[in-house]
Amino acid sequence: MTVGEAAVILTAGFWAGMINVVVGSGTLVTFPTLLLLGHSPLVANVSNNIGLVGGGITGTFGYRHQLTGHGHILRRLLPAAVLGGITGAVLLLILPDEAFRMIVPALVALGISMVVWGPALQRRTAGGRDPGTHYGRLATLTRLRLTAVLVGVYLLGVYGGYFGAAQGILLVGLMSVLTAEHIQSITGLKNLLTTAVNVIAAVTFLLVSPESVDWVVVALIAAGATLGGVVGARVGRRLSPLLIRALIVVIGLAAILRLLVFSE
Template sequence: MVAATGLSQSAGAWWEWVAILGAGFWAGMINVVVGSGTLVSFPVLLLCGYPPLVANISNTIGLVGGSLSGTIGYRRELRQNRSLARILLPASIVGGVGGSLALLVLPAEAFDTIVPVLIAGGVLMVVAGPLVQRRAARHADPAGRASTISTGRLGGIVGGVLVLGIYGGYFGAAQGILVVGLLSILTTESMQSLNALKNLLVMTVNLIAAIVFMLVAWNSIDWLAVALIASGATVGGIVGARVGRRLPSTLLRALIVVIGTAAIVNLLFLR
């Protein structure tokens, strides 16, 4: 298992601390508003010198606080779909366990190799995000009322949430966008209701993955990075739930694309 390296083993430049704290804030806010905050905080950890596996595990644990605060901020919308949430939560739990174990079982070299592809795929999903959200808006119930879901559709939703939970436990970038896309296709809920469900399911996957990592991959966790990401993300989740929805989504997406692209260039050409 890769030992944790980075700021916790060296003093680190003060600007790296500020960069990671700020990345955590933006990631927490973006996760609540759009999804895909991992594509801000994870690449910043890479740019600060963390090995990909350590960065991924530390980032996942750190983002739990932001996901939790964002979910609490959306509790009003979440009450509209309590029944559906109770059905989908077990799928997220199982998926989170499966994905996090897959990350630990597969060789670290395999994750290092696939990281640029995962980041690039996540960036493309973020760029395509407006199309997903427009589709969700077209299919939404304007009044935000819960619709009746057939047994077949419910099975498709549960299966899709399980698969996305596995992906989220393994890496997680743009998981929120994929969840919104899935729910928008198979339900007719309002956009805010979809976002509330997305926040709950992503938070659950992150929490389960974090527990698994702490139980079986303690040496691959950089706790200073976790603390910085968690501090920023928790505040970012609160801001995202309250005022983040008013920020231009194009600004948030542009930030993700720039940082994600910089991380890919760093991994492929500068290391």
């Protein structure tokens, strides 16, 4: 690896770490970068996943205050995310990923739609009341909605462990539609859940297929993403909900374009 290539990977890791904290889909920066530099899809995916863990941890810490009061529901959501992450990581190692990657653009588009229309759906469901009220908050969800959230978190955990591009966008979209949580709270929950999936997938990769890890790539992405997570957390907490949703749409559309280009 040349110095120039190392600098490119380090920079990509920084941007991915920052984007992941604020929106999600940082993988759409680092994964294609690694492919362009000649790494195989499996090595790029596995090494990228492990490298982004540091950014997730610093980003989650930066949003720790947005998680206050969600301890009860997190005791349900975290196991669902972790089980999904294990399932997805194992599937990545035993199944070809071409078929799954073909549907990623559709999943990202679905996530964008959920984020865009989520507030309107929340207001309609709440009878016109402000989504910021306690109606439909995670702590007060009906059994049916809570089940839907848990199933969704598990399935997105599978997706995150398998490939993970824009998992954060999909989680934000899921909770925007099914709950009336504030966007900043949803972002904090998204950071914790996606980080949990990344950690458990990384452990699974290390235990089952350590030969798929390029440690130089991991170190460069980890260094960049960890710093990016710190910067992203400081910036993200100061952004308005409307701006955050706009960023999700812009980055989500860019992610779709990037995925379509790399699927050709």
